[in-house]
Amino acid sequence: MTTPLLSVRNLNAFYGRAHILFDLELEIARGEVVALMGRNGAGKSTTLKALMGLLEGTRGEIAFAGRDAARLAPFQRARLGMGFVPEDRRVFTELTVLQNLETGRQPPRKGAPQWTPQALFDLFPNLGAMPDRPGGRMSGGEQQMLTIARTLMGNPHLVLLDEPSEGVAPVIVEQMANMILRLKQAGMAVLLCEQNFHFARLVSDRAYLLDHGRIAYHGELDGAQAHQSLSAA
Numbered sequence: 001m002t003t004p005l006l007s008v009r010n011l012n013a014f015y016g017r018a019h020i021l022f023d024l025e026l027e028i029a030r031g032e033v034v035a036l037m038g039r040n041g042a043g044k045s046t047t048l049k050a051l052m053g054l055l056e057g058t059r060g061e062i063a064f065a066g067r068d069a070a071r072l073a074p075f076q077r078a079r080l081g082m083g084f085v086p087e088d089r090r091v092f093t094e095l096t097v098l099q100n101l102e103t104g105r106q107p108p109r110k111g112a113p114q115w116t117p118q119a120l121f122d123l124f125p126n127l128g129a130m131p132d133r134p135g136g137r138m139s140g141g142e143q144q145m146l147t148i149a150r151t152l153m154g155n156p157h158l159v160l161l162d163e164p165s166e167g168v169a170p171v172i173v174e175q176m177a178n179m180i181l182r183l184k185q186a187g188m189a190v191l192l193c194e195q196n197f198h199f200a201r202l203v204s205d206r207a208y209l210l211d212h213g214r215i216a217y218h219g220e221l222d223g224a225q226a227h228q229s230l231s232a233a
Contacts, residue, residue: 011060013050021213033190035200038210044193048160052084083156089143093136104153112155113186120149141172158189165199177202
């Protein structure tokens with residue numbers, strides 16, 4: 001059996017004294033897109049932050065790229081090839097598109113696609129049409145694309161993608177779906193945090209459903225949607 005790129009066991013996370021995630025277990029392989037579904041407050045974004053090492057007091061086992069990553073700092077996880085695209089679009093508003101991309105540049109990484117600005121402009125034609133535009137003069141959807149592209153400049157093996165379809169135009173959502181499928185074809189793994197079942201269905205191989213910080217379902221995406229609907233009844 002192929003060793004997963006990311007393997008998580010008994011992951012627990014806290015905000016202060018509040019227990020948010022309870023004994024999560026999940027896996028993702030190279031070249032796989034896995035959706036992490038759930039309503040607002042289910043713990044999706046917290047899961048991604050815990051995987052990236054951004055929360056204090058996290059407990060559990062996190063194996064990534066053959067290494068024990070549970071005790072590594074965020075920058076060390078990034079060096080192993082873990083990329084994180086947060087929900088809030090953290091672009092440098094005074095820098096141009098090209099300059100924003102350059103802030104994410106990292107050396108080539110063995111076994112991972114090597115991304116250049118030109119390759120990313122091919123992936124995101126909208127960005128290719130505005131390389132000199134300041135980040136602060138872009139639409140929300142364009143800023144989302146730029147944030148993803150800047151993360152890819154780090155040449156990651158895995159992208160943790162937090163609600164990319166939230167608040168963006170349908171045409172941008174379609175472009176993002178195509179982008180995720182191209183990452184999959186390039187052998188990258190994507191853990192997609194989403195509420196939008198339609199978007200997740202376009203790109204995902206399977207899904208985990210989070211409910212109040214616990215894994216409530218794992219399997220086909222349609223099963224996750226049905227389980228969420230039943231739990232709300």
